[in-house]
Amino acid sequence: MFEQLGLIGCGLMGGSFALALKQAGLVQRVVGYSKSPSTTQLARELGVIDVEAPSALLAVSGADIVLLAVPVAATEETFKSIRHLLSPDTLVMDVGSTKSDIVAAARTVLREQLPCFVPAHPIAGREVAGVRHADARLYQDRQVILTPLPETRPDHLARAEQVWKALGSRVRHMTPEAHDTAYAAVSHLPHLVAFAAMNAIAAQPQAREFLSLAGPGFRDFTRIAASDPSVWRDILLANRANVLAQSAQLRAALDALEACMQTPDGPALQQLIEKASDARSAWTLPSASASVPDN
Amino acid sequence: MFEQLGLIGCGLMGGSFALALKQAGLVQRVVGYSKSPSTTQLARELGVIDVEAPSALLAVSGADIVLLAVPVAATEETFKSIRHLLSPDTLVMDVGSTKSDIVAAARTVLREQLPCFVPAHPIAGREVAGVRHADARLYQDRQVILTPLPETRPDHLARAEQVWKALGSRVRHMTPEAHDTAYAAVSHLPHLVAFAAMNAIAAQPQAREFLSLAGPGFRDFTRIAASDPSVWRDILLANRANVLAQSAQLRAALDALEACMQTPDGPALQQLIEKASDARSAWTLPSASASVPDN
Incomplete structure (x- = not known):
């Protein structure tokens, strides 16, 4: 070819x-x-x-x-x-x-x-x-x-x-614009949050003990935090408006969950977790053979 | 036995x-x-x-x-x-x-x-x-x-x-207290954030398209969001003081990264990402045979 x-x-x-x-x-x-x-x-x-x-x-x-x-x-x-x-x-x-x-x-x-x-x-x-x-x-x-x-x-x-x-x-x-909006949500923000999660732990005096106790959930949640720093510096800067907008969405969703914890309101908390759990359970990694919605 | x-x-x-x-x-x-x-x-x-x-x-x-x-x-x-x-x-x-x-x-x-x-x-x-x-x-x-x-x-x-x-x-x-502090950081908060990440996407009109575009990074980052809702409602409520404290730590780390994006300050952003990336690259899942620090 x-x-x-x-x-x-x-x-x-x-x-x-x-x-x-x-x-x-x-x-x-x-x-x-x-x-x-x-x-x-x-x-x-x-x-x-x-x-x-x-x-x-x-x-x-x-x-x-x-x-x-x-x-x-x-x-x-x-x-x-x-x-x-x-x-x-x-x-x-x-x-x-x-x-x-x-x-x-x-x-x-x-x-x-x-x-x-x-x-x-x-x-x-x-x-x-x-x-x-x-x-x-x-x-x-x-x-x-x-x-x-x-x-x-x-x-x-x-x-x-x-x-x-x-x-x-x-x-x-x-379109380039639709691409950047979508990937801010499903890729760039998750990377940003994974970086923040690692830094938040590293900043605490018990960091070493915390990390020695972490399990498979932590392993998967933070895997993308090991990504290449210069590559991700560029991505986060190039797409920063979209990433910051998605971060605000995440913080709002986190606020809602935390409000239920603070009240505490068990049924409302469970409802929010169910929404997330159902959405994630229904999702599978799109593969080359799977069907997709039209754009 | x-x-x-x-x-x-x-x-x-x-x-x-x-x-x-x-x-x-x-x-x-x-x-x-x-x-x-x-x-x-x-x-x-x-x-x-x-x-x-x-x-x-x-x-x-x-x-x-x-x-x-x-x-x-x-x-x-x-x-x-x-x-x-x-x-x-x-x-x-x-x-x-x-x-x-x-x-x-x-x-x-x-x-x-x-x-x-x-x-x-x-x-x-x-x-x-x-x-x-x-x-x-x-x-x-x-x-x-x-x-x-x-x-x-x-x-x-x-x-x-x-x-x-x-x-x-x-x-x-x-001790029960040290356990709950550590697992708020390395397990409970990651679950809370994964729930929030799914809900933040689901709340947007383009949710279906976003999810159809997500890749392996998203798959791993959100895997724990599919966890059992009643089990996690109980955990987040029982350990809520520690989880909320860890969430504040995460938000502070996220603030620091976002401040670098907003300025924008490329070198400072890269430094923060490097810290996270180095910490995650140095970490491996503790196994039954690995050595651990004494408590």
Whole structure:
């Protein structure tokens, strides 16, 4: 399908994409670049990329597909450094967890190459970072949200869909704004709260004992707190208006529960917990094969 | 080791204890009682108990070990209904997630039988309730906290330790107060927040679409929101002073993160996330074999 993938950012997300593309026989050669030369070297040693590029620009040279897998705040700079070598026939995608800021950066920088760009957000990840954890199956049975622009070339969009489907993902389309609102609620706020939960415990003198007593519920509730700090700094800043609005919603729901505890009003408390428990019991992780409501 | 287990409450926790005890060959006969006759019947049909008792009192009759596995608020009533048939040689335990209230109920009701009682909290559970999910391995490789009283008979305490160890658990001792403080932080507050997170989403008009977009991070963060409502109503009420204090700590940690988002102050935000991420990365679920700090 493709001759050469230009991979910018050889971390967990980018490395997993390269491995998956290779394993599916969709690309002949992967040229990779990471900001840290030791990461690029390691990616080659691990067979994630075939050729180390000394710059983002050179990673793009000759590529017919380009993936940006960098912290979202680095997107604009990356676009700037590669735009001169993008041909109109090159498919360009990102894997960022926010979309409005990425789209704004693309509009500002890419100009006549804007139709090449298909903004993408695969709903996959892991609480560990780095190319060592790259996994060809990371995107399998996961959703991928594409937020195409009016300018996006339809053939690029179609190929983007094909690529993700070939990796076992289910593709959905949204506007960048609807994407950012939804993911503030179901991903960004949960990360923020998980960070806060860890910091709240760490700030107490009994932190070490508390942590030695925690069980499987705590393990799952806080798993995402181990996520990559620079990646999440960028996401929380880029989408801060939506995240702060969702935090206010959470605080209101917490206020309601706490009011029942303070009264105390057992039946009202039980009712609120039942609502939450029923909603969570009815939910299952959307898979590539499940049906979804139309947008 | 035991002739007869009197099981009061044939749900997930109680049923799993009965199955584990049987599988380890530690008990000859299980006599069970649940408030709902259909649950007791189902427990017998599933082989979790051998004999259905028509009352808590009759479940205790002839037992040399008794386990209370009822919502914590039902503990005092249960003690009242069984105390007349408790012999001084019967080991009595509970599995409640709070300990100060349970100990207070035992002091009020059990009186001369108080030395029989070894308050216990196994750090195990599941987001599903009911005897159908009972599992002989539920307590394997998990911690069990015992909060013995000055009055607790040392031989009962020793036997309680032996039982849990035989089921593959690691036993730790704490005071009821230290237990309740710690579990407010690492279990009760996370449950409260997970309930609030589900309710906050459910309250929004786009709830259905949001939930259809959520990924593995959301799945793990909210898993405990599916917990049993009446069990958690009781826990949150019984330990509400500690839980509300921990909630204030969490809100302060959340305030600090949000202040960095609002400024915005990227470096300070990254520092706070790094603290959380480092703390979570350094943590692993305590297992039955791991070493722990002394209390």
